[in-house]
Amino acid sequence: MTKQEILDTIELRQSTLTTWSACALMYKFRHIDKLEPAFRYPGTIHGSALHLVLSWLHAGQWKGDLRALYTKALNYYLYASDESHIPVRWKRDMVKEIEALKVNAVEILENYRSKAYNKEALVLFSEVPFRVKMPRGYRFTGTIDQVRKNPDGTIELLDFKSSKQRPNRYAIPNDLQLSLYVDAIKRGELLVDGMWVKPNMLVDFAGIYFLRAHEVYKRKVPGKEIGQEKSSPFMRTTKTIQDLRVFRTEIRHQLSAMVKPWYYPNTASCAFCTYSTHCISRNDNLPEKQANQAQELLAQLNMA
Ligand code: SF4
Incomplete structure (x- = not known):
């Protein structure tokens, strides 16, 4: 596939970036082959x-x-x-x-x-679709979980996470998805009540709201009581205009790699991969045309 064909095929959403970061081959299966x-x-x-x-x-x-x-x-x-x-x-x-x-x-x-901080927060946007232009005319789309005004007046962008494991706090400042959301609120548009609006807003904080921090201890563990919540859900970072510039340069580099037809497997992600059956049946040693013909023949025999 040529670079233009790849660009015409993929949809540049936040999930495209996260899939690419997890495994380039998974990105190919999901966003190029549309499996x-x-x-x-x-x-x-x-x-x-x-x-x-x-x-x-x-x-x-x-x-x-x-x-x-x-x-x-x-x-x-x-x-x-x-x-x-x-x-x-x-x-x-x-x-x-x-x-x-x-x-x-x-x-x-x-x-x-x-929690008073949730009850008293004024939610400005919730599950709101966005679109934002990137260098070289690429346009990213996606959905932002929540933007709220806290009781102290600060504006905060939150990405809710419910994975079993708490995200690594050292990875939060470099999280591309969070930067994409902050950039979208600053330079892009949000779909509110069926209309695209430009908030032009630089949020005070952006971060992950780790929902499982609200789970309670069921057994006694050192330093914690039964029934006590596990931790604070907030994992915050801040973004300046300069940070957003750096982010856009990084996205440009990522995009140039994403539109090249080389897809290196990242086996660190295999244990959780929902594309592993597609992956196992691939054959990197055969030209694509022959592999497709073989797949078609197997499909006719109900063996694919
Ligand atoms: S099984 Fe592993 S290498 Fe294959 S697509 Fe999934 S994560 Fe990538």
Whole structure:
């Protein structure tokens, strides 16, 4: 594929960047070949459902029944979203796992809702689509989880995370996704009530809101009590105009690499990869045309 063909095929979204950073081959499968993942993780669906409930809470349902709201959101991602036809890889009994997700969601959401800093925050944008131009005319699109005005007047951009492991705090200042969001609010446009608006706003803080920090200790551990929340959810950084300039230069370099048809596997990501079946069946030693012909023949024999 030529550089222009790759550019015409990929959609420059925040997920394109994160997939590229995880594994160039995964990026090829997902964004160039447009292959679907072989399965979905329950944890990913849980995270999407939590995001949706948080947006509902701040859009007038603050006092809503958390279990009912979460169940509605979970059912949407399980049975009604664009990806609901992709099987979920349950580890054990599905009914028991769904119940465990609901219990976990209510624990996280109840503690989120109990905090004055969340209750008193004025949410300016929630799950808001954005678009922003990058050097050489490339345009990135995506969705920002939340931008809020804190009770002390500071403006903060938050990316909600619900992975089991707390993100590495040393990686936050260099997180490309966060820089992309901050740049989008400063130089790009947001889709608000069906209209593209330019906030032209430099946020005071940008960071990750680690939702699982609201989980509570179920057993006694040194220095912590049973029932105590695990930690603070905020993992903040700041971005200056100069930081955003540096970010755009970095994006330009990343993009030049992304449009070259070389896709080096990053096996550090294989253990969690939802594209591993596509990956195992690839053959790097055959020319692409021959490999496609072989795949077609296998498909005719129901063996692909
Ligand atoms: S299995 Fe490993 S090398 Fe293959 S696409 Fe996934 S992460 Fe990349």
